[in-house]
Amino acid sequence: MMPVLNFGIHHQVFIPAVPPDWPGGFWWHWLFFTVVIIAFVLTMVMGAIYIERRGMGRMQSRLGPNRTGPFGLLQPVADAIKVLLKENIVPVKADKLVHWLAPVVAFAPALMLFAVIPFQDGALLADLNIGILYIVAISSVSTVGIFMAGWASSNKYSLLGAMRNVAAIVSYEMPLVLAIVGVVLIAGSLSLNRIVIAQDIPFILLQPLGFFLFFAAGCAEINRSPFDLMEADSEIVAGFHTEYSGMKFAMFYLVEYAEAIAIAAIITTLFLGGWRGPLLPPWLWFVTKVMAVFFTMVWTRTTLPRIRIDQLMALAWKFLLPLAVINLIITAIQVLASWPDTLPWTLVMIIVNFTILAVLVLLWSKFFFRLGWGRIEV
Amino acid sequence: MALKTEPFVLNMGPVHPSTHGVFRMRTTLDGEVVVDIEPIFGYLHRGVEKLAEQRTYTGIIPLTDRLDYISSMNNNLAYCLAVEKLAGIKVPERAEYLRVIMAELQRIAAFLIAVGAFLNDCGAFFTPFMYMFREREKIVDLLEMVSGQRLTYNYIRVGGVSQDIPEEFLPALRTFVAQMPGFIDEYDRLLMQNEILLARAKGVGILTREQAINCAASGPVLRASGVKWDIRQADPYSIYDRFEFDIPTGTVGDCYDRYRVRVAEMRQSLRIIQQAMTQLPPGPVKAAVPHLIRPPVGEAYAHLEAPKGELGFYLVSDNSIAPYRCHIRPPSLINLTALRDMVRGWKVADLIVIFGSIDITVGEIDR
Amino acid sequence: MKFERYGIGIVKGLMVTIMHLLRHPTVSQYPEQRLNTSRRIRGNEFIWDQVKCTGCGTCTKACPQGAIEIVTSTSQEENKYTVDKYQIDTGYCIQCGLCVEACPYEALYLGYAYECAKYQRGELVQTKEMMLESPLRKASGYFSPKRAAKLPKQTLLLERITEKK
Numbered sequence: 001m002m003p004v005l006n007f008g009i010h011h012q013v014f015i016p017a018v019p020p021d022w023p024g025g026f027w028w029h030w031l032f033f034t035v036v037i038i039a040f041v042l043t044m045v046m047g048a049i050y051i052e053r054r055g056m057g058r059m060q061s062r063l064g065p066n067r068t069g070p071f072g073l074l075q076p077v078a079d080a081i082k083v084l085l086k087e088n089i090v091p092v093k094a095d096k097l098v099h100w101l102a103p104v105v106a107f108a109p110a111l112m113l114f115a116v117i118p119f120q121d122g123a124l125l126a127d128l129n130i131g132i133l134y135i136v137a138i139s140s141v142s143t144v145g146i147f148m149a150g151w152a153s154s155n156k157y158s159l160l161g162a163m164r165n166v167a168a169i170v171s172y173e174m175p176l177v178l179a180i181v182g183v184v185l186i187a188g189s190l191s192l193n194r195i196v197i198a199q200d201i202p203f204i205l206l207q208p209l210g211f212f213l214f215f216a217a218g219c220a221e222i223n224r225s226p227f228d229l230m231e232a233d234s235e236i237v238a239g240f241h242t243e244y245s246g247m248k249f250a251m252f253y254l255v256e257y258a259e260a261i262a263i264a265a266i267i268t269t270l271f272l273g274g275w276r277g278p279l280l281p282p283w284l285w286f287v288t289k290v291m292a293v294f295f296t297m298v299w300t301r302t303t304l305p306r307i308r309i310d311q312l313m314a315l316a317w318k319f320l321l322p323l324a325v326i327n328l329i330i331t332a333i334q335v336l337a338s339w340p341d342t343l344p345w346t347l348v349m350i351i352v353n354f355t356i357l358a359v360l361v362l363l364w365s366k367f368f369f370r371l372g373w374g375r376i377e378v
Numbered sequence: 379m380a381l382k383t384e385p386f387v388l389n390m391g392p393v394h395p396s397t398h399g400v401f402r403m404r405t406t407l408d409g410e411v412v413v414d415i416e417p418i419f420g421y422l423h424r425g426v427e428k429l430a431e432q433r434t435y436t437g438i439i440p441l442t443d444r445l446d447y448i449s450s451m452n453n454n455l456a457y458c459l460a461v462e463k464l465a466g467i468k469v470p471e472r473a474e475y476l477r478v479i480m481a482e483l484q485r486i487a488a489f490l491i492a493v494g495a496f497l498n499d500c501g502a503f504f505t506p507f508m509y510m511f512r513e514r515e516k517i518v519d520l521l522e523m524v525s526g527q528r529l530t531y532n533y534i535r536v537g538g539v540s541q542d543i544p545e546e547f548l549p550a551l552r553t554f555v556a557q558m559p560g561f562i563d564e565y566d567r568l569l570m571q572n573e574i575l576l577a578r579a580k581g582v583g584i585l586t587r588e589q590a591i592n593c594a595a596s597g598p599v600l601r602a603s604g605v606k607w608d609i610r611q612a613d614p615y616s617i618y619d620r621f622e623f624d625i626p627t628g629t630v631g632d633c634y635d636r637y638r639v640r641v642a643e644m645r646q647s648l649r650i651i652q653q654a655m656t657q658l659p660p661g662p663v664k665a666a667v668p669h670l671i672r673p674p675v676g677e678a679y680a681h682l683e684a685p686k687g688e689l690g691f692y693l694v695s696d697n698s699i700a701p702y703r704c705h706i707r708p709p710s711l712i713n714l715t716a717l718r719d720m721v722r723g724w725k726v727a728d729l730i731v732i733f734g735s736i737d738i739t740v741g742e743i744d745r
Numbered sequence: 746m747k748f749e750r751y752g753i754g755i756v757k758g759l760m761v762t763i764m765h766l767l768r769h770p771t772v773s774q775y776p777e778q779r780l781n782t783s784r785r786i787r788g789n790e791f792i793w794d795q796v797k798c799t800g801c802g803t804c805t806k807a808c809p810q811g812a813i814e815i816v817t818s819t820s821q822e823e824n825k826y827t828v829d830k831y832q833i834d835t836g837y838c839i840q841c842g843l844c845v846e847a848c849p850y851e852a853l854y855l856g857y858a859y860e861c862a863k864y865q866r867g868e869l870v871q872t873k874e875m876m877l878e879s880p881l882r883k884a885s886g887y888f889s890p891k892r893a894a895k896l897p898k899q900t901l902l903l904e905r906i907t908e909k910k
Contacts, residue, residue, distance in 0.1 A: 059762045060508040062772045156388045160410070160726065225503060226574055234396040234499045235730050303762045304755065305574045306501025308727045309410055361752070437809030440841035505762060512771050516903045523899055526785035526855075526887045532841045540846060541888060544784065546898065553903055568761045571754030669807065669847060 033125035037114045044290065045257040046076035051291065052257075052298045059302045080250065088246035091154055098152035103244070103251030106145025109138045110258035117265050118193045120275040120282030131192040132184060135266060136177055139221065142255060143169045146230070146240050149252070153243035161239025164309055165223065165230040171316035172220040178324035179214040182207050182331040183270045196274035204271040205350045209327045209357040211271045213320050215296075218267065220312065222259040225301035232306055264293035323360055330356060385413050388726075392421045396499045396730050399740030403733070410725045415718050422744040430704035435461050435536060435671040438704070442691075443530035445706065446742040448491050451484035451521070452684040454534035459615055460680035460691035461536045465673035472661040473538035474617045478654045479551070480521065480533060481616075481682075482647040486558070487517040488685035489640045489647075492598075492737035496637055497569055499734030500578050506569055513561050516554055523547055536671060538664030548655065555652055562644055570641070579634035583720040583732035586631055593716045597687025597709055598639045599736055603631035609683040616682075620657070621650045633735040640737075670699045686710050686737055706745060710738035771902065780900035782859060784886040784893040787840040790856025791833050792884040793876035797852035800826035807847035812837035828873065835861070836869040845888050854884035857896065 053075060057064025065075040090099055116131040118124040128134050143166055150162020184190055186206060187198035195203075204211045220227035231239030241252045268274055268289040275282035277289075307315070334349070391402035400421035406414040426445060430438045442453040455477055462469060469477075494510035518528050524543050525533035533540055569575050585595070590603035600607055608625045610618040626642035628635025673695040681690035687709025694703040713736050721729045773780055800817035816830035845853055863869050878884055886893020 055766070056503075058766050058770060060505050061512055061765050061768065061770055062508060063770045063774075066774075156386065160388075164410075226501070228501070229727065232501060232727065234501060235727050237395060299759060299762065301503055302505050303568070303758045304502065305497065305569065305572065305578055306727070307574050308578060308725055310725065311577055365752075433809050434807075436807070436843060440809055440839055440843070443841075509765075512902070515771075516901070519899070519901045519903060522783040523785070523901075526783055526787040526842065526885065527840065530839070530841075532843075540842075541785070544890075544893065550901055550903055557903070564761060567757045569754075569758055572758050573752065573754050576754070669803070 030125070033115075036119075037125060038111065040119075041111055041114060041258050041261065044261045044287070045254060047291065048257045048261055048294055049076040049079065051295060052301075055295060055298050056302050059299070083250040083253070084247055086246040086249075088248065089243075091243050093154040094243065095152040095154070098148050099243075100248070102145050102149035102152060103248045103255070104145070105148060106142045106255045107251050107258070109141040109145075110255050110262055112138050113259075113262040114265065116192050117262075117269055118196055118274060119286055121193070121197070124193060128191060130190045132180055132190045132195075135192075136173070136180070139259075139262070140169060140173060142259065145255075149244065150240040153240070155243045157236040157238070157242045158240050160236045161230045161232075161242070164312075165240060167309070168220055168223075168227065168230065168312055168316075171313055172217045172320075175213050175316060175320035175324040176217040176221060178321070178328055179207075179210045179217065180270065182210040182327055185328075185331050185335050192269050192274075196269055196276060199273045199276060201346065201350075202271060202273040206353055207271065207327070207331065208354050209323065209360060210331070211267070212357060212361075213324050213327065214267060214271065217316070217320055218263040219297060219300070220316070222263050223256065224260060224297050226304040226307055227312060228301070229306050229309060229312065234306075260294060260297060261290060264290045264297070267293050319364060323364060326360060383408060390729075396495075396734060397740075398495065398734075398738055401738070401740050401743070403729070405726070405729065407726065410727075412721050412724055412726060412729050415721055415729070417714060417717060419740065419743050422740045424745065426745045427704050427706060431700055431702065434699050435673070435701065436669070438701070439535065440530065440532050443532055444741060445708065445745060446488075446684065446686065446689070446710065446739045447529060448739060449484050449488040449685045450529065450531045451480045451533060452488075452682065452689060454532065455481050455616070456680060456682045456684065456689045457691050458534050458536050459682060460678050460693045461671065461673065463680050464676060464678035464693050464695050465536070465671055467537045467665055467667060469538055470662045470665055471659050472542075473663045473665075475654050475658045476539050476543060476663060477534055477616055478618070478621070479651055479658075480524070480531075480539075482650045482654070483517050483520060483551075484531075485647050485685045486644050487514045487521075489598075489644050490514045490517075492685065493565070493637060493640050496633075496731070496734040496737065497575070499730045500575060502569060502575075506565065509561075509565065509568070513558065520547065520550060520554065523550070535664060535667070537667035538662070540664070542663045548658075551651070551655060555648055555655070558648055559645065562641065566641065570638075576634065578727075578731060579637060579735070580632060581630070582633045582724065582728050583735060584630060584632045585716050585720055589716060589719055590631065593712070593719075595687065595713050595716050597683070597685070597713065598636055598643065599687065599713045599716065601625065602628035602635035602639045604629055609681060609688055613681070615680065618650075621653045623647075623649050633731055636735040636737075672697055672699055681707065684709055686739070686742070687713055708742040708745065710736075710740075711743045714738055714743065781897045782857075783899045784896040785888075786855075786857060786859065786885045787842045787887055788856035788859050788885055789835055789838075789840065789861035790858055790882060791835070791871055791876050792854040792856055792878045792882060793831065793873055794852040794854075795828075795873070795877065797850045798828055798831070799850060799852075800828040800831075801849070803847045803849060804844035804853055807843045809841065809843065810837045810839055813844060831873040831876070832870055833876070834870045836866055842887050851889060854878075854889065854892070855887050857883040857885040 050073065054064040054072065064072065066072040068074040068078045090096060113135055115125040116128050116134050146165050147162045150158040183195060183203050186203060187195040189195060189198065223230045231241065241249060244252055268286060272289045275286040277285035385406045385408045388405050388407050389402060390405055391397040392400040397403065402418040402421065404416040404418055405412055426441050429441060433441070439454055439457060442457045443450040445453050490510040490513055494507035497506040498504060521531055522528045524547060525531040585599065585603050587603045587605060590600050590605060604627055606625050606627050609615070611625060623646045626639050626646065628639050675695055675697045677694045679690055679692045681688050688707065689709055690707035692705040693701045696702040717733065717736060720732050724732065800815065802815050805813045805815050812834045814830065814832050815828065817826040817828050820827050842855060845855055884892055886896050
């Protein structure tokens with residue numbers, strides 16, 4: 001089978017939001033996928049917690065949870081039960097309403113992200129033709145919830161964590177979006193389903209730099225290590241959720257993993273070919289790829305130290321953003337040049353792209369990207 | 379127009395994940411920047427110096443275990459050196475060698491914790507800490523085999539050590555000494571050249587040579603600032619003048635240098651153990667010392683190179699069975715005086731890293 | 746061109762952690778899998794030998810915590826002390842082992858057991874009837890090489906981990 005590239009092909013076909021052959025029309029579709037998405041997110045979060053705790057345990061030369069159920073598989077359930085039965089403590093000086101509302105505000109967007117992610121061909125809640133735009137818009141909303149939590153707790157650690165979070169997200173949105181634009185240029189569509197269909201070879205091969213930037217920015221966006229300084233346990237105790245307990249803490253915990261799963265799903269969809277793959281059913285490919293991406297996040301979390309807030313900012317503005325712009329320009333040139341999409345040319349393209357990645361990252365870190373020592377005279 | 383901001387006070391500790399015990403830092407922050415810091419301690423005060431005045435000279439040894447509880451052997455040794463100086467007791471040859479082996483094993487264990495906790499403070503999520511605890515566990519196993527306890531060894535006695543080593547000790551020690559360099563290499567591979575760690579620790583919290591000397595810092599904190607001062611060579615106690623080892627020093631005096639000096643010292647400690655192991659003579663392990671020691675009237679100060687710096691015991695005797703006065707010079711406390719100079723102007727995150735790089739034990743600060 | 750500052754350090758670290766995924770974990774599963782403790786373990790119990798003890802009270806003087814209480818009476822015809830009361834409050838005891846070292850007649854030992862948590866503080870006080878040696882209450886080899894030789898060999902983490910580097 002020859003891989004086919006869709007450089008510059010414009011999809012003129014209008015895709016309706018509802019599959020026309022769906023029985024019962026719009027509402028059944030809506031109900032079905034809402035249930036599926038909630039079940040999927042909860043299950044995946046449990047799987048993610050299990051993978052994180054066991055994988056991290058093994059990487060740290062210990063076993064990880066293994067007492068609840070076979071191989072400790074029920075540990076996430078036990079965690080959930082434990083945390084739900086805990087007392088709900090609200091600080092006296094807290095802004096009660098905001099304190100209560102914050103986890104909900106943070107949780108809803110994490111769930112809403114999955115509305116446009118295709119589980120297999122056409123199987124998604126809403127095949128928006130602006131799917132990517134929707135994701136970019138929605139993913140920032142949970143920041144509001146996190147800042148509400150930090151503000152309402154009337155705790156200085158929470159406030160510090162929340163401020164770090166807002167600063168980070170505002171900066172990291174830009175390289176994130178610019179990295180997406182490269183993919184959109186190649187696929188020629190903003191719809192996630194279309195992007196997956198366009199990936200006859202995964203875009204990670206055509207957009208290695210874009211993948212790298214997206215992964216780094218995505219990790220920063222969802223507070224995964226090494227950018228987890230919003231809840232840096234060794235510095236500001238637990239960041240914005242220091243004063244949360246019980247059910248509300250569980251919500252934040254859920255948000256953290258739901259967002260990680262969401263970013264993994266978006267990476268899968270944009271760069272790893274989504275649900276496409278041989279032999280196995282499409283949804284299984286999707287889940288496998290999501291978990292693989294998540295495992296990479298666990299792996300980096302296990303290994304890397306945390307970076308500092310000014311270094312985080314410097315990385316976003318001086319490293320990721322310029323590289324993202326350069327990546328965008330290079331991709332635009334490649335798309336405009338209408339490279340022939342036969343196999344040998346594709347291979348050349350892949351090699352060229354990886355070379356660009358290596359050269360750019362090396363050059364940039366050698367000549368342009370300097371971290372200050374960070375001391376301020378007081 | 380300059381934006382007017384107001385500094386605020388943040389109490390870090392006494393209950394905080396990375397204050398290494400119950401230590402409190404009253405920090406004044408301007409946003410993320412540390413404007414001022416006031417260390418407040420005393421949450422773990424047990425009155426060890428006063429308690430010592432009511433106990434027999436032998437009965438104080440278990441108390442010294444609980445000073446810097448992660449390097450008990452060195453504390454025991456420092457105290458016993460002071461009593462021996464006071465009472466003029468000669469220690470048998472074999473006991474001296476055993477003391478050196480134990481003290482160096484303990485030093486490696488303490489550095490493993492220091493480095494692990496430092497890297498954990500940098501944000502490496504418990505991985506280096508777990509790896510280093512694994513190797514520390516091997517050392518603790520060895521020390522448990524000898525002394526019967528895992529933390530408060532109470533092994534070194536006035537005039538020697540409490541008992542001879544069991545016969546299975548030396549083969550196990552040999553295995554350990556052979557294995558350990560490989561594991562230290564592994565730690566180096568894990569994070570020593572990590573770019574993020576370099577960005578976090580290099581150039582951060584510089585303690586210049588002059589500052590370090592002026593505030594009487596000692597141990598790895600002093601040596602990282604470029605001062606070649608190790609009491610094992612500057613004023614050899616026990617039998618340290620018989621061994622060959624280097625004193626690793628830093629150049630800049632930043633957190634990264636302190637980290638590197640500690641790792642390098644582990645290798646030197648292994649060298650000392652290697653030499654002591656081969657030279658270990660047979661013979662008695664304890665001099666004939668009465669149960670209740672009554673040293674002549676006088677005073678004595680003995681110091682040694684503990685993992686954290688110069689640990690000193692000052693004893694005054696009035697010819698009774700208990701010291702008239704016992705004063706302890708804790709290295710952690712004196713090293714901590716440099717903290718304020720080091721952290722001013724850095725970020726909160728750096729405060730934790732710098733604090734972790736000093737490597738304190740609160741049990742020793744508060745006594 | 747040296748690549749030290751351009752990501753090689755991160756890659757090296759990542760390799761170390763991923764290699765640990767393939768290694769055996771170092772931990773042991775405590776209640777099911779018990780490792781042998783040191784032969785010289787200073788356990789929470791005391792073993793007291795009724796025959797050997799002469800009631801001299803050296804252990805009481807040696808104890809830095811004052812946890813040992815001994816009351817003796819003289820019996821004129823046998824020309825020796827009889828121990829009326831001998832009890833150790835293990836709540837005060839810090840397991841330093843100085844009493845065992847001080848005993849001139851080898852009549853006091855520390856116990857080999859280490860799981861001696863109690864629900865009440867009063868239960869921590871061990872009287873002389875409780876301190877007798879029995880198969881359930883083994884004495885540790887602390888300060889007595891003869892007893893140490895009979896105890897099982899200590900499990901060392903050093904020996905359990907075969908792979909390295």
